[in-house]
Amino acid sequence: MSLLRVTDMTHFFGGLRAVYRYNLTLAPGEIRGLIGPNGAGKTTIFNLITGIHTPSRGTVALEGRNIVGLRPHEIATRGLGRTFQNMLLWRHMTVLEHVRMAHYAQLQYGLFGAFFGSPRRYAEEERVEANSLRLLRIFDVERYARQIVTSLPYGAQRRVEMARAMATRPKVLFLDEPTAGMTPEELTQMIGIIRKIHQEFQVAILLIEHRLKFVMELCQRIQTLVFGEVIAEGTPEEIKNNPEVIEAYLGKEEVA
Amino acid sequence: MRLAALWGWVWRSAAAVPPLGWLIGAFCAAVLELLIGYELAIMLYLPKVPPLFGATLLFQNPLLFPATLLFDLLVYILPVCAVAFGTQRLTDRAAAFLEHRPTWLAALMHLVLMYAILHVWTEASAYRLQVSKLVMIAVMLTLSLNVINGYMGEFSCSHPGFMALGAYAASVFTLVLFTQDRLFGPALLPAALGPFCYPLALFIGGMTAALGALVVAIPSFRTRGDYLAIISLAFMFIVKSAIENIEPVGGPRGMGGQPNWSTLPVVFTAMALCIWIINNFVRSTLGKALNAVRDNETAADAMTINTRRTKMVAFMFGAFWAGVAGGLYAHEVRHVTPGGFGIQMLAEQLAMVYFGGLNSVVGSVVGAVSISMVSEVLKPLGLYKWLVIPLILILVMIFRPTGLIAFRDFDIKRILAPRKAALKRRE
Numbered sequence: 302m303s304l305l306r307v308t309d310m311t312h313f314f315g316g317l318r319a320v321y322r323y324n325l326t327l328a329p330g331e332i333r334g335l336i337g338p339n340g341a342g343k344t345t346i347f348n349l350i351t352g353i354h355t356p357s358r359g360t361v362a363l364e365g366r367n368i369v370g371l372r373p374h375e376i377a378t379r380g381l382g383r384t385f386q387n388m389l390l391w392r393h394m395t396v397l398e399h400v401r402m403a404h405y406a407q408l409q410y411g412l413f414g415a416f417f418g419s420p421r422r423y424a425e426e427e428r429v430e431a432n433s434l435r436l437l438r439i440f441d442v443e444r445y446a447r448q449i450v451t452s453l454p455y456g457a458q459r460r461v462e463m464a465r466a467m468a469t470r471p472k473v474l475f476l477d478e479p480t481a482g483m484t485p486e487e488l489t490q491m492i493g494i495i496r497k498i499h500q501e502f503q504v505a506i507l508l509i510e511h512r513l514k515f516v517m518e519l520c521q522r523i524q525t526l527v528f529g530e531v532i533a534e535g536t537p538e539e540i541k542n543n544p545e546v547i548e549a550y551l552g553k554e555e556v557a
Numbered sequence: 558m559r560l561a562a563l564w565g566w567v568w569r570s571a572a573a574v575p576p577l578g579w580l581i582g583a584f585c586a587a588v589l590e591l592l593i594g595y596e597l598a599i600m601l602y603l604p605k606v607p608p609l610f611g612a613t614l615l616f617q618n619p620l621l622f623p624a625t626l627l628f629d630l631l632v633y634i635l636p637v638c639a640v641a642f643g644t645q646r647l648t649d650r651a652a653a654f655l656e657h658r659p660t661w662l663a664a665l666m667h668l669v670l671m672y673a674i675l676h677v678w679t680e681a682s683a684y685r686l687q688v689s690k691l692v693m694i695a696v697m698l699t700l701s702l703n704v705i706n707g708y709m710g711e712f713s714c715s716h717p718g719f720m721a722l723g724a725y726a727a728s729v730f731t732l733v734l735f736t737q738d739r740l741f742g743p744a745l746l747p748a749a750l751g752p753f754c755y756p757l758a759l760f761i762g763g764m765t766a767a768l769g770a771l772v773v774a775i776p777s778f779r780t781r782g783d784y785l786a787i788i789s790l791a792f793m794f795i796v797k798s799a800i801e802n803i804e805p806v807g808g809p810r811g812m813g814g815q816p817n818w819s820t821l822p823v824v825f826t827a828m829a830l831c832i833w834i835i836n837n838f839v840r841s842t843l844g845k846a847l848n849a850v851r852d853n854e855t856a857a858d859a860m861t862i863n864t865r866r867t868k869m870v871a872f873m874f875g876a877f878w879a880g881v882a883g884g885l886y887a888h889e890v891r892h893v894t895p896g897g898f899g900i901q902m903l904a905e906q907l908a909m910v911y912f913g914g915l916n917s918v919v920g921s922v923v924g925a926v927s928i929s930m931v932s933e934v935l936k937p938l939g940l941y942k943w944l945v946i947p948l949i950l951i952l953v954m955i956f957r958p959t960g961l962i963a964f965r966d967f968d969i970k971r972i973l974a975p976r977k978a979a980l981k982r983r984e
Binding site for chain 2: 429
């Protein structure tokens, strides 16, 4: 059974056709790439599936259950974690607080516990803290735990954002350009990290990426998006040699 | 350079005394003032014991100011320091002893001592008593406003409205049930029951305000920033005009004759509860969700945080405490008019929040106390008070944009910890 199935998803922003008849079937444990030139609608697809926008047409099902029309936090609670292209971190919070915060839906105490400091709250907070520190260790940012997130180096901020996403216990993880602005060394490191979370947490990953080397290395299958439509889908080899993809990225060869 | 070293030395030696020591010192000073304050004041050619450390004399009678300084030195500063440093070893041992007992026990002890100080200190004059109560009410208002404006980062201007709702709801409750009133007729219940039902009246006031907060909370799902500020400001005016037009509660003339149930212990308990609960809340992950919503709502949503619920909780929670404070206020001043809950009160409350520090429990207390004090000091200036307070605010915004003490809440365990161990740990 497929974990995430998107069928015929279409979305218009006013008169602009942002996404047209997008289909996706993501099996458990799969790593899938989504590439395409700027403005092709890749991030829009993420936003549509995660509930920030509601698609004009089409269905999205997570583990066989429809998630169209749910609010973003409900979709996230059902097991769809994500990171953002421009890293939406909370600028006044420490690294540890970030990861703790992402346990929100798993908290087993209510407002009463929060107001009066019930024993259950403290037990629960302790559990959350232990789990957060474990995640920080996995992403190798434990040493920054008590620092405000904006004081961290760029690569570390990216890893904090991933740790935060993993704290929501996702079954599917969406990564929106995880290597944007990274040096080649950091890029290699990032490949390692993604492999690691893939193995350790058994999540399916859908990732948007510009750097072909990165996608080719990680993904089993790749979709290419141009002007909101998938023009090619296949293994990295097939995509690399697909003339339409080459045209979309490099332009048509003109015969003089 | 020398000054900085001196300051550092003062600070370090002050930090070496646990809060218990300072509280005992303050208690001794208060008792001392009660015993010899009047005689000493006469000796220093002061007309009476200076009510607020002589600060009010600054503009009333500047010539007396040096004498009040001497009075403060003799009655407060020297005894407090002498007792605090004298008992340092003892109090530190007491703190170490209490560290291994339940935290609530130690906290309760400190609170009782704090109350005792206030009780003795406010014996001196009715003016001092009323100012103390109003300052404590201001602390509650500032803290609850900080939950919305600081922790959640929405610029809400509706706090006087919430306070008015609480004040009127609580007043109606007590006036209908327990007093012979010209608006509501004879009492329904014996007046002796009243003080026992007063917490209920305050609770009802708080809940009314919390319900009113829904009017602001629901638009906040869709809009933020300036627009929400305007909506909340409109809400404040709606409440004011609505009350002005409801004749049964007195219309624009207001509502008077509330029994004087806002006694010092009641107000102190309410404030302590308010600080304790809000401090608890903002330190929990559930409460930190307010910060997440403030810093980035999209990210908060993607990290499973129910943003609508969080906003609603913040608004209703903040409004609840504003309502309780309103109820206390109504039973303290014993005559409320809708005009009183207007833009001027809003300005004062916002000044307290932004002066003290955003996103901060400590800052709220500091802001409320200092702005209230400044306000009392400048009272003789009349309208010109409103030139000075904004000026202070502008200066604070220039030099410390987030307020005096931003981003700090109480870690009760750490505050009450014995100092010796704490100092050793630092080394």
